[in-house]
Amino acid sequence: xxxxxxxxxxxxxxxxxxxxxxxxxxxxxxxxxxxxxxxxxxxxxxxxxxxxxxxxxxxxxxxxxxxxxxxxxxxxxxx
Numbered sequence: 500x501x502x503x504x505x506x507x508x509x510x511x512x513x514x515x516x517x518x519x520x521x522x523x524x525x526x527x528x529x530x531x532x533x534x535x536x537x538x539x540x541x542x543x544x545x546x547x548x549x550x551x552x553x554x555x556x557x558x559x560x561x562x563x564x565x566x567x568x569x570x571x572x573x574x575x576x577x578x
Contacts (some may be wrong), residue, residue, distance in 0.1 A: 543575045 550571030552560075558569050 539575045546571045546573065546575070 519521060530545060549567050557564060562570075
């Protein structure tokens with residue numbers, strides 16, 4: 500009895516590999532998007548808190564009222 504060898508279907512393996520890579524890229528993009536949203540939310544919260552500090556607290560951290568107002572007025576998407 501002779502053994503029959505069938506050629507491997509490389510096209511479907513390549514398609515699975517491309518599909519898996521595309522899903523990985525999509526997952527990475529989603530993680531990056533969520534991380535950006537978290538960063539923006541943290542900036543908004545920190546800037547709001549900075550604007551609420553009194554002069555004594557501002558002096559403790561080494562900034563003036565004018566600097567605190569300038570920083571707290573910055574949009575959340577700017578570093």
